[in-house]
Amino acid sequence: MLALETIPGVRAAADAAAIDGMVVAEGAVVLRFAPDEVFIMFPKPGRELNEGFAQAIIARETGFVGCWLTLEELAARVVAHIDWALPVERPALAQGLVAGVPAKLWLESGRALLLCAAPYAHELTERLR
Amino acid sequence: MPELDCPNCGLRPIEEFTFGGERPSVPDRITDPLERDVDYAWMHDNVNGATSERWFHAAGCRRWLTVRRNTSLTGMTPVE
Amino acid sequence: MNEFVETILALEWHKPKPAYDVVIIGGGGHGLATAYYLATRHGITNVAVLEANYIGSGNSGRNTTIIRANYGIPESIRFYQHSLELYGTLEDETGCWIMHSTKGLLWLAHTESAMRAERARCLLNQACGAETVMVTPEEARSICPQLDLSGGGRYPVLGASYHVGAATARHDRVVWAYAQGAMRKGVDVLQHTPVTGLLRDGERVVGVETPNGPISAGLVLSAVGGNVSTVAAMADVRLPIRTHPLQAFVTNAYALGFGPIISDTELFCYVSQTARGQMLMGAEFDPQPSYSLGSSYNFLQSCSAKVTHLLPFLRDLRILRQWTGICDISTDFSPIMGETGVPGFLVTTGWGTWGFKAIPAGGEQMAELIATGRTPAMLEPFRLDRFARELPMADQGSTGTR
């Protein structure tokens, strides 16, 4: 059974150009949900973004749950429940249905983060059991 | 399997998307403003052929895309 | 030889004439039934039914053959109940065997809001003459012993409405019964005669164009399914309709042993067993409009998943054939019948996924409208101008579709 835990971060919605020019703390992981929306996981709490974000929406985000998987776990537990092709480049964000649940995958070269919105956590873990 | 190519997420099965319909258009020959409003509110072109529609990638980036599609064909094959 | 080969009725094909009092576009159930009732009830026999392919080749030959009247608004309940009653006497009236069988229909509810909707349905159905009662899960199981009341552990059955008079009939035979009846009275049914245009005299429609030449008509009725927007556009008539594919499938034939029709208010699927023993099932129409008759595996997958949650015995049954029809879904999920605002041009359309059950009443009432020139009371609520008059007949919850 996958143990999904809250993955805290900061979520920002701003125009695409502002996000392109965004400066984030060293080591932060930036998941680009859409051209005008990002989710940023910081290596340490407290280091957040501020530049170029006039009238942006910036919010602390604790609404995502997830877990890190090894590549073996990813292949064995998750990929069989995906009806679309994973991107080949790394790192990469992939978003879509996993076992019928809206989910996101952050793919790094040696591991992957499986994420979903908290209300889906129960269904996702049940279905990937 | 019918798929749509989301500009943010790539090729995805149709179940990930919500159909948003085509942008309504009212034929020029309808001139009466009230009739035009009824047509805009209720009527559909229901084209058998190339059409332009809105789809929302509900299970992915949650953004809209505009799709050119031939409704005479099976699946979601885009048309140029 | 098996007992299901057609051995009773016979079709009579006639040569086309250059002009008719009434030309009906579409040789499906609605077109042929209208011709039949024009001929038998009103003595109007100078009628041609034009069919682009062979009779019953459209939705009349592609549906899941369910006849029911458990709708959610009084006007619809009365209309479909009348249709259900006409179906009940159609074999006697036509002398044909349409394989009509009253089975009863269970609409399963899994949530409080679904229960609320089904209770409301029962009250309104009873008030309007259709017999529908609430049943407990245990009663539902006594009506359908194969039912899994846990809904596969995911969709527990809280209760169901039971529509006692629901029936099935063989779709092709309904088409043929009406065709034979009309033909015997002198109606011409012209197969492989597509309509390529309408003849106009000013605003008025006065006939049709076909590849074999024009045919004049005192009045033209579009009874086509799936392509009505195309035909209506020939008369500059705009319709609140989108054409969507609707898919279904059957299994091989098994020994008879599944009595009722099972439907589900949340999963939107329905299951029955045909007289030949095939399990016949379907679900909601495809969300995107299309005119293609191609089938999709997604449908086979999701429909199989839904029905096996409710009826686990279906798991091991063999899927024989999957097919697709295209249906005209109106914006308010109700049919559109009658005048179009263009003189000489009528429609019977918007039959979506509920057209088969309406064939007798739709045909009878459209025939009355044509014969008398007056919209019968039963059709009044279903006029096309209801949209402009802001009086849509919304009843999405009763269409068996999303």
Add this chain to the structure above:
Amino acid sequence: MQRADRHPAPALAGPGRIVVDGAPVPYQAGDSVAMALIRAGAHPGRGGTLCLAGDCGNCVAEVDGIAWIRTCQADCRPGLAVERHPARGGPPLHPVAQPDVTRPPVARRIPVRRVSVDLVVIGAGESGTAAAANARLRGRTVLLLDAREDAEVVAIYGGPTVIVRSSTGMTHVHAREVIVATGAAELHPVCPGNGLRGLLTGRAAELLHAAGIDLGVAVAVGEPPRDVPCTVVAGRLVRIEGTERVSAVVTATGEGLAAAEVRTPCETLILGLGRAPRDLLARMSTGEPVAVIGPAAESFPLPPAPTAGIVCPCAGIGVDDLEGVWQRGFQELELVKRASLAGTGTCQGSVCLPHVRAWVASKSGTVPEPFTARPASRQVTLAEAAADVHLDVFKRTPLHDEHLALGGRLDRFGGWWRPWTYGDHVAEYWAVREGVSLGDVSTLGKLIVSGPDVVELLERIYPNRVGNLGPGRSRYALLLNERGHVIDDGMICRETETRFVLTFTSGGAANAEMWLRDWIETWGLKVQVMDRTMSLAAINVTGPLAGQLLGRAGLADPPRYLAHAHAEVAGVPCHVMRLSFTGEASFELHHPVDRSVELWRTLLDLGRDLGIRPHGLRNLFGLRLEKGHVIVGMDTELDSTPHRLGMDWAVRMDKPEFLGRSALARTALLPDSRRLIGLTMTSPVPTEGSPIWSDGEIVGHVTSSFDSPLLGRAVMLGWLKRTPFPEAVEIDGRRATVTRPPFYDPEGLRARA
């Protein structure tokens, strides 16, 4: 998705016994079930010619509980249970015991593999193997599939996607291109006696002989089989004689009066009558990048038009049946098929189609096109089709387990699990009306919108005024579509000049986000949107003691009615919105989902001596009904305009533009024809949905009803749809009074208290 070259091949079984109709039948290594039965001197099905190539339906039986299995395609394994189908009426429907609800619905876990290749080749015969090898040489990824290697292609769908069934699971193959190389099927004989046992096609005879099976006295008609000892009889097939099993074949040479019949006794009759393309899959996939090669693409001559015998063995249809329906006016291929049912059985016309086409051609003078091919071309069960399919996701709020722990019965509403009642719904009601209560409203839609054009956006989206709303203030609003019909409702909370928080109904939240994003794009406005629906939980603290409870939780200065503020409650950062749906003073605390359990428990603890208890949806529906608040989707219909709902106050027609404005202006000119009204009557309360009667006619129906403990009578909302609107109505055979809601606290003093 994986890449693969070849479908995994099955392991070969050794000798053993299967159980057929309850009796053991031995088999040899490599035997199919059909072969084992023939080896034992039996026919696997009801009779008729056997092809042993998976084409016909003459060898079908129930194998391992699954009926209609082509036994020539089923491998033997020890103890495998085979039941032959009854001669009439079809195999039985097996009842399934009430299943274990803790397990998933598909009893056998059927694995699904998903692979992606450049090319799928269907058929590992000569042409298929060559095509696959060629493509591999050109560096393309190829998957070669063959039914004889446990890879049955069920169908080719759009994409193209090839669905493959095997004994070890399903495979969904996404391909760029498909080559159909399925070869040709041997023709079955159509003549009197063709339903007897002991009839084989040439290939079937070769297979059986190679497997060491003694065919007895074998006679061949037509092209003889290779390497099978048999007597070859010249001439055309006239009839086959025998009772149950073939005993002789009658052939003829010459025509007309010169025709001479020869009767040849035999124990096995081998038929080499020619071939027809095995093109079901090819015909199924028009419009896709699918090529057909080899014999499957050849046009073989049609057989001579049959004159007698069974044409369609699957449905038991004879030439006389075809003749009968033709005489009745069914005079084209599709009508012949539908009236006779020829071609509608297991093999979907694979056996009969060439003969029926030849027969129709002899009648009409034109060779008809084959009838449409549809999935499924091979054996597939519903369980296999449903394998790995997941239905709707049911969302849970962070308080899900809290509700269960408190004895809550959960119900699904708007896609979420929500508490319906915690058991004592009367106590829940009074807790709201006289004390304090908590409601889990985490499911509400919550959007943040921000940007320079945000006011313009909202003025266009909503029918009421937005620009004059001050920061820190909030306002109820309807959401209308372009027809002027209510599609949702919620609150508009202004935070700053350029930033708002919008709330929507639980079921409407996803649509509301789509709706806003679509219009922002359409109008080209500079507005950012962030959907916080699933990020923020929300607890509604409601009741006359709600303020007191929040004071204990550290909220010293709670917002006034229709104001909102960011503040800590019990140490949890909250967006506090003061409003009222229940009719009592209410504070919605929107807070991060990960802090929700903590906040919920603290509030329950702090309110214990105030008699706090949570309320479920059942009561919420009643409480709001006493106030006359509509629930969109429950009290509204597809065509509910604000006017019909009695909510003209929520629309400012003096605004120059908003969605639905032109429709509202137009429909305002039409007669008033539908109206949502309030109704009261004595208890017992009528069921929701009850028809409303007047003068013996149905004039509408009740949308919501509640037996008000406070008012001691039934209060309702309902539609009147017949004009003139009646003043006296009957519900449940009793008199009801038409009134204007609210039924409770019409001045709204309690909500503001």
